Amino acid sequence: MKIIVCILLLLNVNLAFAENKDYSSVVVISIDALHPDAISEESCPNIYNFIKKGRYSADAKSTTPPKTLISHVAMLTGLSPEKNGKVDNIWKKGEARVSKPTMLTTxxxxxxxxxxxxxxxxxxxxxxxxxxxxxxxxxxxxxxATAILNPAEKQFIFLHISGLDFVGPESGWLSPEYMEEFNFIDEQLADFFNKISASPTYLMVITSDHAGHAKIHGSDHPDDFKRPLIVYSSVKALPEIPDSALLPDKFKTFIERLYLD
Structure with missing residues (x-):
């Protein structure tokens, strides 16, 4: 009898593992120009819920130079600007697009x-x-993003959010206006977070491309290179974020291991 019980328990464990191997939803959110020092339970209560339940680092780094497109291409391709070929910060519709495989490809x-x-x-x-x-x-x-999110389907969503990248240069990083805009973004995300909570299993990643200082970004100032990284799984406790994952060209591999391995 004990042997039968053990076999059944093992079968249940294996079945649960098979069911949870793939997340039904994987979401990567990049909040453009978000400085880690802006993050607190008061300034972003909805985002902060994922920090309390998941893993967080305020020590992620941007590319050199720390600019929007250059950083995002490195994060999504898993390659440095020198290796992925995107070393400038411009692109217009009709021009050639990324040629290297990205997180979307995987x-x-x-x-x-x-x-x-x-x-x-x-x-x-x-x-x-x-x-x-x-x-x-x-x-x-x-x-x-909220409109197309369907918890009943197997989806991978990359969402880029602008706003802080305009307020920072106009009013200053971490200024009252900057913090007000960040709080507004957090409030806007509430409906998306509520909807994804209906997914059977999901992985949530929240990060940024770069930060800034005073009214400047894209320079060699240390604050311009700062990025936060938040990771949350609805089904299991995640390991500590390794230092290697804090680099933009290692971001892709780190996330893919979380939901595919």
């Missing part, structure tokens, strides 16, 4: 429906043949 090959939602036109560079949905929206990218 997700699509793993059976996920993929979506790239971005609020700066230049990030259209990151769309490729493995992008099922490409949506540009400067003012309501979060609402667009």
């Amino acid at each position: 997700a699509k090959k793993a059976g996920y429906e993929t979506a790239l939602i971005y609020s700066k036109p230049k990030l259209g560079y990151l769309a490729n043949d493995y992008t099922d949905k490409e949506i540009y929206s400067r003012d309501d990218a979060i609402e667009k």
Whole structure:
């Protein structure tokens, strides 16, 4: 009798492992120009919930130079600017797009429906043949992401959110205006977070491309290179974030190991 019970327990463990091997939803959110020092339970209570339940580092780094497109291409390709070929910060519709495999490529090959939602036109560079949905929206990218999110489907969503990248240069990083904008972004994300909580299993990643100081970014000032990294799993406790994952060209491998291995 004991042997039968043990076998049944082992079968249940194996079945649970098989069911949880793939997350039903994988979401990577990049909040453009987010300085880690802006993050607190008061300034972003909805985002902070993932810090309390998951893993967090305020020590992630941007590329050299720390600029939006250069950093995002490194994060999504897992290659340094020198290796991925994108060493400038410009792209216009109609020009050649990314030629290296990205996080969207990996997700699509793993059976996920993929979506790239971005609020700066230049990030259209990151769309490729493995992008099922490409949506540009400067003012309501979060609402667009919430609309296409379907907890009943297997989805990989990359969401880029703008706002701080405009307020920072105008009013200063960590200024009252900057903090007000960040709080507004957090409030906007509440509906998206509520909806994804209905997913059977999901992995949430929240990060940024770079930060800034005073009213400046993209320079060699240490604050310009700062990025936060938040990782949360709805089904298991995650290990500490390794130092290697804090580098932009190691970000892709780190995330893919979390949801594919």
